[in-house]
Amino acid sequence: MTVLEAPTRQHKKRPPRDRQEWGSPATYFIAFVFIALCLGPVIYIILGGFRDNSQITNSPAGFPNPWNLDNYAEVLASSTFWQQVGNSAIAGIATTLGVVTLGLMASFILARYTFAGRGAMYSLFAAGLMFPMTVAITPLYILVRDLGLMNSLAGVILPQIAFGLPVTIIILVPFLKAIPDEIEEAASIDGTSRLGFFFRMVVPLSLPGVVTTGILAFVASWNSYLLPLFILSDQASYTLPLGVQAFASQYSVDTAKVLAFTSLSMIPALIFFTLFERRIVGGLTGAVKG
């Protein structure tokens, strides 16, 4: 029995339209143009950080000449930047852990228990997919304020966990369903309770799905703007997106420094993404396919 091979991706196969090994030059050309358009603004931000303001004023679209490292050095030396990186990291990690733990437990129930109200419970979470935080933000702000969590990262983390649950559950439920019943039966014959089965078998077997949902939650938290904007008004509690924006309005005349700050703040998400690109893309398409 190929029990441990859990779900493997089927769409590894490639379509057969590859008569020439290299494809046509036109394809490369269009791909190149598209990528240049995608990366152009990003490169503008990164290179802009290496220029100084007079260069930017004289030639807004030019290259750094000479290269100027001061902007990046100043940002890296500022404690504000590192404090915001720290806040973003705490919020991201706590959100991720919360989403994954709660989501995995609930998905296990939804995937492997039969009980009245299971359909309703699934609908409840699935409905959450349709309504991003924007709609609920005003009352959410009031709620967080009444809980006394203003200006604390917990006030950001808890709602983020709640809003991250739908995607997590939608991704994990089919994944957990795919664990064959035989494993559960074997565990049961060996005297393991259902909870034991959950901790000893389900958690390790669902690790790939958990990683995907965890990355999605982390990146969403790292980039989130609206909720911190409402909850965090104290500079010391700012996460990076708020910090970047505050920096941009505070130093609006110092364009080069703003660009340096901005490009440094996108590095973590970019690294994270490059490392886990397959999982993120797989997770997104999995989520979309239901």
Added chain:
Amino acid sequence: MIEPAGGAPLLTDKQPPQGTVTAGDGAHAASPAAPRPRRRPTDWRKRLEITLLAGPAILVFVSFVIFPVVLAGYYGFFRWKGFGPATDFVGFENYMIILQDSAFHDVLRHNGFILVLSLVLQGPIAIILALLLNQKIRGRSLIRVLIFVPYIISEVIVGIGWGLMLQTSGSVNGLLESVGLGALQKDWLSDPSIAIWSLMVIISWKYIGFAVILFLAGLQSIPDELFEAAAIDGASYWQIQRTITLPLLGPTVRIWAFLSIIGSLQLFDLVFIIWGQYVASTAGTSTMATYMVANGRTSGNFGYGSAVAVVMFLISLVIALIYQRYVLSRDTAGALTEGKK
């Protein structure tokens, strides 16, 4: 590597070989009616496990997602500054004001414009790009990473970067000047006849990579045999695309369109960062969400802001339900409507 939900779940001998496992019809529905093995948990124990494992998620979800929406419905009937209990009950007055406010009519128009143009601009371009990139070319996985970069960067960075590029003394005008097209220089962000198009360019830039990646995944899940059979029958490349690829890509496109519609209705970050809360309305880029924030929290009218949230919620809900009923119904197979069947 074990990949999660991207592919079809492993089919065991017990599960019928359905193409799609409809979410919600449990693993046990698939197993025959034979009694489960020994040591079946007693009923109270099962209930305890369900409460213990699903309880925390439900609690957090209901407290921070469902409850605020209900709360908005409540506060929407009050004139309330956000402090102390809401006592000044005004009935539907907030809603009357919203529906009669010409600024709200403007944001509805902007949201509608963004919604339609997002579909019309991004959809066809993304499908064509996905078809092109689905051919066997060198460096395909690198291309996949690179076109996804704009999607992974936060809205704040995108907003600040594009804002600097598009300002009158920014790099776009600078670039036009240096290539001799100085006559085309525009005030990209403040001119009301241009600003919303600039916004569309930024939105497309940010989100089209997501559409392409989605469509690529959809293309790769189409079985090779179909293409082979068509090729043997002498179908040309474009015939194959038109008669096989596009119809089979349908479900992916419809889901993408759904996500795009919801995203367009909720658009906030980019507009708020680039245009701020006051300039957006004069530049013609304000959205329902920026209207809500500007007239709710910023001006301290929490009752009114809540009413706007309710209107947004209802508009999104109605559009989502209509879309599901008439467009998605044939392929989601209960992914979102499970339990209502």
